[in-house]
Amino acid sequence: MSAPPPPPGDPGAAARMDGRAWGVLFVLCGAIFLEGIDIAMLNVALPAIRADLGLSTGMLSGVVSAYVLGYGGFMLLGGRAADLLGRRRMFLLWLTVFLVFSGLGGFATEGWMLLVARFVTGVAAAFMTPAGLSLITTGFPAGPARDRALLIYAGTAAGGFSLGLVAGGLLTAAGWRWVFFAPVALAAVILAAAIPLIKETGAPGRAARSLAGFDLPGALTVTGAMMLLVYGVVRLEHPGHGPGLTAAVFAAGLALLAAFAAIERRSPAPLVRLGILRSGGLVRANLGAVLLLGGFFGFQFLATLYFQELRGWSTVETGLALLFLGIDAVLAPTLTPRLVRRFGHIRVIFAGFVLAAAGYALFLTAGPDTVYAAMIPTLFLVGLSFALTYGPITIAATDGVDEREQGLAGGMLNTAFQFGAAFGISAATAVQVAALGASTQNGYDAIRTALLVPVVAASLGAVVIAFGLRARRTTAPPATAETAEAMTGATR
Numbered sequence: 263m264s265a266p267p268p269p270p271g272d273p274g275a276a277a278r279m280d281g282r283a284w285g286v287l288f289v290l291c292g293a294i295f296l297e298g299i300d301i302a303m304l305n306v307a308l309p310a311i312r313a314d315l316g317l318s319t320g321m322l323s324g325v326v327s328a329y330v331l332g333y334g335g336f337m338l339l340g341g342r343a344a345d346l347l348g349r350r351r352m353f354l355l356w357l358t359v360f361l362v363f364s365g366l367g368g369f370a371t372e373g374w375m376l377l378v379a380r381f382v383t384g385v386a387a388a389f390m391t392p393a394g395l396s397l398i399t400t401g402f403p404a405g406p407a408r409d410r411a412l413l414i415y416a417g418t419a420a421g422g423f424s425l426g427l428v429a430g431g432l433l434t435a436a437g438w439r440w441v442f443f444a445p446v447a448l449a450a451v452i453l454a455a456a457i458p459l460i461k462e463t464g465a466p467g468r469a470a471r472s473l474a475g476f477d478l479p480g481a482l483t484v485t486g487a488m489m490l491l492v493y494g495v496v497r498l499e500h501p502g503h504g505p506g507l508t509a510a511v512f513a514a515g516l517a518l519l520a521a522f523a524a525i526e527r528r529s530p531a532p533l534v535r536l537g538i539l540r541s542g543g544l545v546r547a548n549l550g551a552v553l554l555l556g557g558f559f560g561f562q563f564l565a566t567l568y569f570q571e572l573r574g575w576s577t578v579e580t581g582l583a584l585l586f587l588g589i590d591a592v593l594a595p596t597l598t599p600r601l602v603r604r605f606g607h608i609r610v611i612f613a614g615f616v617l618a619a620a621g622y623a624l625f626l627t628a629g630p631d632t633v634y635a636a637m638i639p640t641l642f643l644v645g646l647s648f649a650l651t652y653g654p655i656t657i658a659a660t661d662g663v664d665e666r667e668q669g670l671a672g673g674m675l676n677t678a679f680q681f682g683a684a685f686g687i688s689a690a691t692a693v694q695v696a697a698l699g700a701s702t703q704n705g706y707d708a709i710r711t712a713l714l715v716p717v718v719a720a721s722l723g724a725v726v727i728a729f730g731l732r733a734r735r736t737t738a739p740p741a742t743a744e745t746a747e748a749m750t751g752a753t754r
Contacts, residue, residue, distance in 0.1 A: 279407060285459045286401065287411055290394045291418040292452040293357060296445055297387050298422025300364065301329070303430030303441045304380075305566075306577050310438040311376070321373040327496045328377045332384025334680040335489030339481050341392035341673015342533050345666060349400070350462040353393040357456065360386035361449035368442030379442075388676075395672035399660045400463040409607075409657055410599060416653030417594025423648075425588045427562075431581030480533035483522040488677065490515030495681065498688035534670060538663070544671065546730045547659035548678040550611060550723050554618075554651050555682030557719035560690035561622055561644060562587070564709050564716075567694075568628060572705050583634060586641035590649035598653050607654035612727045614651030617643050619720035626710050626717075647720075658730075690715045 279287070305326070312322045344352045360383055367379035398415055402408040433440040494511040497503070526532040539545060562584070569580040601610045621643030628637060659675040660668060690712045697708035 279402075279411070282459065283402070283411075285455070287398070287414060289452055289456045289459055290397055291415050292448070292455075293353070293390060293394050294415060294419040295422040296360075296448050296452065297391055298419050299426035299429060299448075300383070300387075300445045302423055302426025303433060303444070304329075306427055306430030306581060307434040307438040307441040309577070310434050314438060315371070315373060315376075317373045321377075325373070325376045325380055327493070328381040329384035329387075330496060330680065330684050331489050331492055332381040332386075333388045334384075334492035334677060334684065335485055336385050336388035337392065337677040337680060338488060338534065338670075338673045339485050340389035341396070341669045341671070341676070342481075343389060344393035344396050344669030344672070348462055349393045349397050349669060350460050352389050353397060353460065354453070354456060356386045356389035356393070357449060357453050359383075360390060361446055361453065364442050364449065365446040368439045368446070391676050392669050392672035395656070395660070395676070396669040397460065397463055399663075399668040399672070400665050401461075409602065412656050412660070413599045413602065413653040414595045416656045417591065417598065417649065420594050420648050420652045421588060421591025423558075425591060427566075427584045428581040428588065431577040431579075434577050477525070477529050477531055477533040480522055480525045480529060483518050483525060484533065487515050487518035487522055490518060492681065492684055495684045495688050498685075498692050535667065538667060538670065541662070543658055543661065543730060544663070544674075546726055547655050548674055549726050550615075550651075550655050551659065551675055551678035552682035552685070553719045553723035553726065554615070554648075554655060555679045556686030556689070557618055557622065557716035557723070558644070558648055558686070559683040560686035560719065561625070561713070561716040563687045564690055564694070564712055565625070568706075568709055572630070572709070583637075584641065586638055587645045587648070589642060589645035590652070593646060593649035594653050598649055601650065602654055602657075607657045608727060608730045610650050611654045611658065612724055612731060614647045614649075614654075615720050615724035615727060616647075617650065618647035619717055619724065621647060622713060622716040622720060626713055628709075629706055651723075686715065686719065 308322055308325070311317065311325070317325075340352070340356075363379045363382040363386065367376055367383065370376045370379060395415070398411050399408065402411045429444070430441055433444055490511055494508055494515060497508040497511065522534075523536065526534055526536050565584060566580055569575045569583055570577070575583065598610065601613075621640050624640040624643065625637070628640075656675065659678075660671045663671040693715055694708045694712035697711040698705070
């Protein structure tokens with residue numbers, strides 16, 4: 263997949279990739295872009311879907327929750343399945359499932375049809391995404407080449423989240439079903455290119471050859487635990503609807519998680535080796551991922567409410583207004599690699615969280631008469647912060663992990679991303695609803711109060727990463743001149 267080893271005396275070639283490696287990277291980037299744009303486009307199209315199909319608010323919320331349950335519930339299992347059953351096999355199989363059920367969603371005429379389509383699409387993404395990430399972390403040699411590939415990959419994913427809002431607005435104007443059909447066309451192109459380009463990066467483990475070696479009890483308990491915990495987070499959006507049931511859901515999820523840990527300690531071939539959690543860098547990266555996506559999606563949700571419900575802007579106008587968030591699609595593969603080479607990925611992540619907190623705080627001044635030009639600094643800072651943080655966190659979460667567990671590491675990271683996104687939206691919604699219930703607050707005041715959720719999330723993210731800065735200063739040796747030269751060669 264990658265270029266052959268460079269000759270002595272040519273360290274810059276360590277980060278260069280041949281044509282096949284670029285082709286593989288573009289295919290995998292296309293898949294993660296597809297996953298990101300699919301989520302963002304649907305969120306913009308929800309009002310049009312409700313109007314056309316006559317869905318209740320509960321059913322409409324269920325359409326979003328179904329994808330979240332499938333994605334978050336099966337992500338850890340999907341990551342480990344890539345390690346055990348073959349990364350290429352899992353990627354191609356579940357990309358096909360994603361294509362089929364996205365198309366079925368476009369033909370839906372009833373709410374339950376959308377629920378089924380979105381749940382299965384979420385499950386497909388849960389298997390496809392960690393398989394794609396592990397194809398990069400095992401197919402590109404550790405060092406500058408892998409870091410470069412990961413930054414481009416993560417930048418593409420970030421661009422999908424942001425540009426999906428614009429694309430969703432434009433497609434919804436033509437008809438909401440195009441929000442489902444457009445991903446089908448993109449998935450078909452990616453699949454056609456992936457079949458000849460992608461090769462298996464490692465032999466499937468023993469569990470792939472023997473059902474007796476597969477940790478089925480662990481798979482069932484962790485999937486059940488993740489689904490219950492994600493469902494509990496989604497229920498937080500409506501704090502007044504059965505708080506006792508919400509607490510019971512969280513308790514059941516935590517109980518299953520404890521049972522999973524007990525099973526893994528005794529299993530001769532555990533689905534998840536618990537020792538991987540002893541890595542401080544991996545734990546910090548995953549906590550940072552939760553806080554990053556929690557802040558970003560919470561802000562995105564509140565900004566959409568501000569533009570559409572309070573300012574009365576259309577979906578197209580809202581999508582174009584949020585276009586500045588898409589600056590990360592340009593900066594992530596261009597500016598971020600240079601900063602990582604110069605300062606290291608931990609410092610870049612820390613700076614990204616600080617900028618995010620500043621950007622979210624600036625939006626607190628938005629009111630009924632605020633001109634759009636005054637909002638541009640906020641949107642630019644948020645987009646810049648996402649570009650600086652998303653890719654380097656991906657490096658931090660997979661750095662130093664054994665090749666046999668790269669799928670697991672990718673599954674853990676994407677689970678953290680999914681939990682963060684769900685929690686950010688739910689927490690922002692809960693705070694906004696509570697603020698609206700206060701007699702002294704109007705719609706604008708309620709959104710200002712809810713904006714404290716992304717501000718706090720970004721601030722906590724900076725604190726978490728700051729511990730990594732301290733640990734790195736006490737343990738990491740200084741970079742050698744040869745290493746710096748090799749990294750510089752990545753952009754020549």
